[in-house]
Amino acid sequence: MQPEYLPFPALLCSVLSISRQHYEVTLDPGRALLSWRKLRPRSVKGRTRAGSVTVPLTEIVSVEEAEIDGKYCNSMKWQHMCKPHAFTVRYIKRMKKHRWRCGEVTFWCSEEQMCCHWLQALNDALNQQTHRPKHLLVYINPYGGCKKGKQIYEKKVAPLFSAAGIAADVVVTEYANHARDNLYDVNLEKYDGIVCVGGDGMFSEVLHGLIGRVQKDSHIDHNNPSACLSRCSIRIGIVPAGSTDCVCYATVGINDPVTSALHIILGDCQPLDVCSIHHKKNFLKYSVSLLGYGFYGDVLKGSENNRWLGPARYDFSGFKTFLTHHWYEGTVSFQPAKWVIGSPRDNKPCTSGCHVCRQSSKQLQELQKEQNCRFEHSEEEWTTIKGKFMAINAVSLSCACPRSPKGLSPAAHLADGSADLILVRKCSRLNFLRHLIRHTSKKDQFEFPFVEVYRVKNFQFTPKHFEEYDTESTDIGNVSKKNFAQICTDHPSCVCSHVNSSWNCDGETLDQTAIEMSDKKVKRRLLLMT
Numbered sequence: 001m002q003p004e005y006l007p008f009p010a011l012l013c014s015v016l017s018i019s020r021q022h023y024e025v026t027l028d029p030g031r032a033l034l035s036w037r038k039l040r041p042r043s044v045k046g047r048t049r050a051g052s053v054t055v056p057l058t059e060i061v062s063v064e065e066a067e068i069d070g071k072y073c074n075s076m077k078w079q080h081m082c083k084p085h086a087f088t089v090r091y092i093k094r095m096k097k098h099r100w101r102c103g104e105v106t107f108w109c110s111e112e113q114m115c116c117h118w119l120q121a122l123n124d125a126l127n128q129q130t131h132r133p134k135h136l137l138v139y140i141n142p143y144g145g146c147k148k149g150k151q152i153y154e155k156k157v158a159p160l161f162s163a164a165g166i167a168a169d170v171v172v173t174e175y176a177n178h179a180r181d182n183l184y185d186v187n188l189e190k191y192d193g194i195v196c197v198g199g200d201g202m203f204s205e206v207l208h209g210l211i212g213r214v215q216k217d218s219h220i221d222h223n224n225p226s227a228c229l230s231r232c233s234i235r236i237g238i239v240p241a242g243s244t245d246c247v248c249y250a251t252v253g254i255n256d257p258v259t260s261a262l263h264i265i266l267g268d269c270q271p272l273d274v275c276s277i278h279h280k281k282n283f284l285k286y287s288v289s290l291l292g293y294g295f296y297g298d299v300l301k302g303s304e305n306n307r308w309l310g311p312a313r314y315d316f317s318g319f320k321t322f323l324t325h326h327w328y329e330g331t332v333s334f335q336p337a338k339w340v341i342g343s344p345r346d347n348k349p350c351t352s353g354c355h356v357c358r359q360s361s362k363q364l365q366e367l368q369k370e371q372n373c374r375f376e377h378s379e380e381e382w383t384t385i386k387g388k389f390m391a392i393n394a395v396s397l398s399c400a401c402p403r404s405p406k407g408l409s410p411a412a413h414l415a416d417g418s419a420d421l422i423l424v425r426k427c428s429r430l431n432f433l434r435h436l437i438r439h440t441s442k443k444d445q446f447e448f449p450f451v452e453v454y455r456v457k458n459f460q461f462t463p464k465h466f467e468e469y470d471t472e473s474t475d476i477g478n479v480s481k482k483n484f485a486q487i488c489t490d491h492p493s494c495v496c497s498h499v500n501s502s503w504n505c506d507g508e509t510l511d512q513t514a515i516e517m518s519d520k521k522v523k524r525r526l527l528l529m530t
């Protein structure tokens with residue numbers, strides 16, 4: 001049977017006016033472009049203005065009939081003009097550093113019929129963008145970051161959604177985990193996407209609600225580390241209104257509510273890997289950004305007591321944690337991600353439509369197919385490292401944020417099925433400072449003898465005192481008490497509460513210190529971001 005090719009609608013070209021200047025306006029459905037060019041370019045101080053703008057149809061936010069409810073000056077007489085023959089196009093204007101703004105241009109037509117024709121053609125072109133959301137569920141954390149979530153949404157985001165014809169059901173959260181609980185009950189079929197207005201903690205809450213709900217609907221037990229989780233087909237968008245907003249920064253390239261809103265409107269889509277964390281076959285949490293023990297765990301724990309400081313609590317706690325200079329003993333085991341084509345030090349950051357993610361995913365799929373055909377289980381060797389660590393970080397994305405524009409692992413990939421495991425061994429305070437400072441400069445932060453980085457598909461960590469004593473116990477407090485004397489002899493500089501650090505899992509503290517990034521390891525492309 002011959003494939004049916006639908007002919008593109010005809011090219012539309014007219015002379016229209018913008019601010020009383022004549023422009024040749026062209027809609028080219030074949031090349032998916034709208035362009036306008038000034039008919040008589042004016043010379044400004046010897047320079048000829050190009051006066052030509054081209055906008056891809058995929059970047060048009062909205063098209064609507066211009067309604068000017070006021071007085072319009074025509075032939076020196078003022079007359080009321082509610083419906084001029086004009087239409088307004090809103091479109092994406094790309095600024096510096098990944099920032100997007102919404103540009104607006106009004107085209108005036110000489111007659112009504114021409115205006116209708118243009119409106120019809122542009123709306124037809126927009127209707128073909130079927131991946132754009134029409135109905136969104138929005139969760140706002142009114143207490144995240146500087147407590148401006150509601151204001152940011154109402155002033156910067158809601159007007160854009162409404163201009164783009166997107167309906168939004170808004171839930172302003174009343175308590176921690178409100179959004180997560182709500183996601184278990186809500187009728188998800190009504191929505192094309194979920195938007196979370198807040199920081200990384202709020203995103204993590206929404207992510208747990210959505211993944212949990214999808215597994216519940218598919219009767220999958222997430223406590224089983226080898227269970228194959230169902231993918232979430234509904235996208236999550238983040239409007240940054242938190243303290244660090246590192247997931248937003250790493251996926252969009254900037255923490256800017258308007259840019260995020262415009263990405264959401266266009267229906268942009270970025271798959272994201274999700275790691276699941278278990279302790280002795282009990283599910284603890286999912287992670288999409290940082291799983292950090294030692295320095296970053298301590299910074300988070302310290303910052304929780306100073307929430308009143310707002311985003312500055314991280315700087316304050318970071319400084320205090322740096323001065324205490326604690327290190328922690330334990331064993332890290334991991335299996336390398338052999339299918340990936342990149343490496344943590346190849347200087348190739350992940351960008352939208354990333355070639356490394358695509359190729360790595362393809363190779364992983366082929367590898368899995370091969371293993372299934374041969375009924376083999378991938379039992380590669382585990383690498384085990386025992387030692388004293390200042391920090392153990394597993395990152396599934398770069399973890400870039402305005403404080404550290406390169407992030408903890410600048411070349412980490414969003415959707416290649418791997419995580420970068422960074423081990424910072426016990427070192428002097430000065431050396432640790434040198435390593436930290438490298439996160440803000442262009443120099444390689446892994447170029448120190450006490451720093452190692454691996455691209456892994458899984459890892460496990462057991463603190464030393466868990467290995468030596470009660471491995472069955474899950475209560476850190478009990479272990480701490482039992483080992484009181486031992487700890488003080490082993491670790492003279494530390495106080496007893498610092499036997500173990502705690503894990504910072506995407507900005508939330510885990511109750512367990514012995515953990516594993518589970519058997520199915522990094523869940524590839526489980527989540528879709530917009």
Ligand SMILES: Nc1ncnc2c1ncn2[C@@H]1O[C@H](COP(=O)(O)OP(=O)(O)OP(=O)(O)O)[C@@H](O)[C@H]1O
Nearest residue numbers: 144145173174175198199200201202242243244245
């Ligand atoms: N209404 C609420 N009252 C109290 N806590 C809430 C409420 N809504 C959400 N939360 C919780 O607040 C925590 C922090 O929120 P959020 O991530 O938005 O801000 P942040 O911590 O300042 O930013 P970041 O996580 O980027 O550092 C989340 O764990 C979330 O579960």
